[in-house]
Amino acid sequence: MNFRESEVVELKEIDTEDIKKELIRRMIKETDGDRFEGMRSVEQELTFNATEQEFALRGIEFGKSQEKTLGIINSDGIYTNLGLLMSDQCNYTIKTAIFQGNDQMVFKDRQEFSGSLLKQMNDVYRYLELYNKTRGEINGLVRVDTRDYPPVALREALLNMLVHRDYSFSASAMIKIFDNRVEFISIGGLATGAELSDIMTGASFCRNQNLANVFFRLELIEAYGTGIQKMMQSYEEYGMKPKIEITSNTFKVTLPNVNAFEDEIKQLQNVSEEEALVLSYLKEHYRITRADVEKIFDVSPSTASRLLRRMSEENLLQQQGKGRSVRYILPREK
Template sequence: MRREDQSTEFKETYVDDIKKTVVAFANTDGGTVFVGVDDSGRVVGVDDVDKTILRAQNALRDAIKPDVTMHVSCSAREVENKTIIAIEVQKGTSCPYYLADKGIRPAGVYVRQGPSSVPASEAAILQMIRETDGGSYESARSLEQSLSFSEAETAFAEAGLTFGEGKRRTLGLVTEDGVHTNLALLLSDQCPHAVKLAVFQGRKKSVFRDRCELSGSVLKQLDGAYEYINRFNRLRSEFKGLKRIDMPDYPEEAIREALLNAIVHRDYALSGPALISIFDDRIEFVTLGGLVKGVSADDIALGISIPRNKRLAEVFYRLKLIEAYGTGIPKIYECYDGTGKQPVIQTTPNAFKVTLPNLNYAAVDRPELNGLTGSEKRAYRLFESNPVVKRSDIEQSLGVSQTMAIRILSHLDDKGLIQREGAGRSTRYRRAETS
């Protein structure tokens, strides 16, 4: 017979290593394992053919995931007056195939290199998953298969929902082959992604006052982040006549929606954490992953939504954490109606940022504003919700003349509250960065 090569393997007798070879063939370009042929290619034959074929079929069915048997055939052949067994393997359609007791990792995934079956690199495994499962991260098979779901089970129970095997399949946590998807990984106690929160002194990232990192199930991260932010969401009280009115720094619903947006619409294919930064005058929610293709920031503000993680959004919808797709960002804007301040949405190709202004900041934390006129205070509030302001913005927002707008901007500049950039028609103004 011919020598061993990329698509040919010889085994003198049936041994467990044949499973690795079948995995390697199924993950590469297919091939044939000949049982009853020694390493030199000499035919030695198989004594009990039927028993050996049955043993091979049972082992391959039980030991390899996903099910590879539809791509494998075992048959007896007569060569040189002796009977050998040919285990023919086609390239599989659900790569990567792996040894069930090792999992989807290099110790369990093999590929063919010349006449050898070798462990696949993690990069090669991820590439196989992408090619087989498509571009959806949450629907792809998880590299980690030993998952527990204590947080998810509690959340579903509190919502009056079951979380059994059937429900997990329906939601997309488990494939038809019983393999956990990345959606399962996100909801599991072993979720490797994290949320980092930090509280800074002043308006710059200069001095930390507190910090926290949350990991585990994204459901646990959601609860933990909301609780942490509310620790720093102070109440300001004032009296109108005999009635006391309490106003939090940030509307709780705006915090909730911004946090849900950061968890549900994050691009989990990217490994960096979500970042939540609390300053004296604002909270910033920064998540990896820009807008889904075909959607603009203006579309988001109008309530148009194409979820990046559709299945995760469906889970949150069933748990009644979100009411309907696309309502989150409009709700955030509504929370600031009539306050004189506006949230800011910023996007890049790889990141999404929501900034919530502190409703009580100017009144409490900036005593130097007390020397400003009412028009100047209203003008300054534009800078708290807009990174760049033009003279015409002041005119339109305050309903003042060009001369008055220039006078207001000059006074704010003299006070060191804003900074002027450019000249002539290209003149712009930014809020001065002070700690």
């Protein structure tokens, strides 16, 4: 079943008014010298079934002594917000949306994952794996299989979202899956004092030190500051790399679909120079209009229209809308 544009409203990522209120609260907390994960949890009736299972799976003891050492309970024996994040009652969620094609016009599925962050980690990763298709090609007598996304990149992007998210915001984190990419949108920008260039070189600015220690204890992260570098390295053999975008309130990682990129390369080998430029533009912007073509080639409206019409007839493009709202995208799989 396909869901139409009217329903996409329900997937609104961030309410700007909520962001403003939460940002003010966060500034007050930081001014007072408090950090979210160390503050007392409003909810004290907590259970840790998923966390206990994860620790047991790795042969690591998890009891009251460990809860205190990790910062799940404070010196007074009261559960902290870290305890809430690790508990089965955790009220922070991750929402996922599967879209048809490379834009948000139509989506095919949506899920919301809740519970302990460790449960969310396992559930979301399994979900992503369902959509990480394998393409097999025969090279002589050898079959070569290529996943749409390097598993290492999916894993590190998900862990980065869980560990470094700003939990003083209540909005859900988002994962969007398109035909040609996956977007991980985490709440909260970079930690105070950090720059993107610092992160890319492996510097560590950890917003949630105690949470990171839990994941480190479970050997889910090997060392601070290596996740982004692992993502980048996993794409080196394909001649591409993930894209990172940062605002004051969000941290977005986009992983390109390796097999979709290969299809585009093959397609470019059989097209004219003008058509190749249009397809390259679509790779970055996902849609193109006649006005865009006019600017790219500095041509008249009629010339731009002829190029787009020809590419549509050759099934290089798919037209959406009519009249002044016409735009073009890459053809969707049947």
